[in-house]
Amino acid sequence: xxxxxxxxxxxxxxxxxxxxxxxxxxxxxxxxxxxxxxxxxxxxxxxxxxxxxxxxxxxxxxxxxxxxxxxxxxxxxxxxxxxxxxxxxxxxxxxxxxxxxxxxxxxxxxxxxxxxxxxxxxxxxxxxxxxxxxxxxxxxxxxxxxxxxxxxxxxxxxxxxxxxxxxxxxxxxxxxxxxxxxxxxxx
Numbered sequence: 001x002x003x004x005x006x007x008x009x010x011x012x013x014x015x016x017x018x019x020x021x022x023x024x025x026x027x028x029x030x031x032x033x034x035x036x037x038x039x040x041x042x043x044x045x046x047x048x049x050x051x052x053x054x055x056x057x058x059x060x061x062x063x064x065x066x067x068x069x070x071x072x073x074x075x076x077x078x079x080x081x082x083x084x085x086x087x088x089x090x091x092x093x094x095x096x097x098x099x100x101x102x103x104x105x106x107x108x109x110x111x112x113x114x115x116x117x118x119x120x121x122x123x124x125x126x127x128x129x130x131x132x133x134x135x136x137x138x139x140x141x142x143x144x145x146x147x148x149x150x151x152x153x154x155x156x157x158x159x160x161x162x163x164x165x166x167x168x169x170x171x172x173x174x175x176x177x178x179x180x181x182x183x184x185x186x187x
Contacts, residue, residue, distance in 0.1 A: 045088040047077050047158045048115055050145040051126070054165030056098035056134040066164040067126055073162060074119065088158070091115040092122045093149050097141040098165065100133020107140040107172065108133065115149055136165055137172030142179035146186055 051070050059066065078090050094112040102108045112125045142161060151159055161183065169176040 044154075045082055045086075045156045045158075046091060046152065046154065047080060047088050048091045048093075048149075048151060048160070049074070049077065050093045050095065050115075050149060050161045051122075052095045052097060052138075052141050052145060052161065052163040052165075053126070053129060054098045054136050054163075054167065055096040055129050055131050056100075056136050056165075056167070057131050058134055058136075058166055059098075059131050062166055063129070063131055067129070070162060070164055071123065071126060074122070078119065089117060090119075091117050092119065093145065094122055094125055095141055095145055096129050097138075098134060098136035098167070099131065100135065104135070107137045107144070107174075108135045109137070109141050109144050111144075111148055134167075135171070136167040137174065138163060138165065138167075138169040139174035139176035139179045140172050142176060143174055143182060146179070146183055151186065 051074075053063075053066060053070065055063070074090075074092060080088060080090075082088055092113070093115045095109060096102070096112055097107070097109045099108055099110070102110045112129070113122055116122065142163065145161060151157075
């Protein structure tokens with residue numbers, strides 16, 4: 001069986017290539033030779049997503065489209081089913097980055113919401129974000145989400161980071177490839 005341990009999907013303009021997303025979660029079975037007579041255990045499976053949105057001024061004409069695309073992804077994943085036809089727990093976190101209203105000492109990054117299953121709250125917070133300024137540090141916001149969120153250790157969980165912005169990933173002191181390598185090891 002192929003495992004969906006981790007995914008990082010990123011785009012420099014917008015995540016529009018998602019379209020019809022199908023996620024098949026996997027069952028996790030306790031499979032020890034001395035306990036074959038016991039019932040198979042199944043861990044509750046989750047889809048954990050960090051949405052990272054560039055709220056710098058360069059996104060002025062794109063921010064509404066970016067919010068809409070990110071919300072389309074959330075809605076698509078909310079209808080996902082596991083192989084056993086059960087529904088995985090969906091948790092979303094939201095970050096904004098690149099906004100000059102945010103502290104420079106923290107890389108112009110703010111965790112708007114930690115991982116939560118409250119989609120109404122995520123929607124409210126996502127659609128209320130406004131643009132201002134322009135220091136977009138993609139590598140740093142990816143790394144920040146990795147360090148701040150409780151991703152868990154269930155290998156059957158689907159863990160994704162979606163980053164939407166319109167500037168090169170090379171800005172800032174934290175190299176985005178390093179953050180992506182860290183994500184591959186961590187989640």
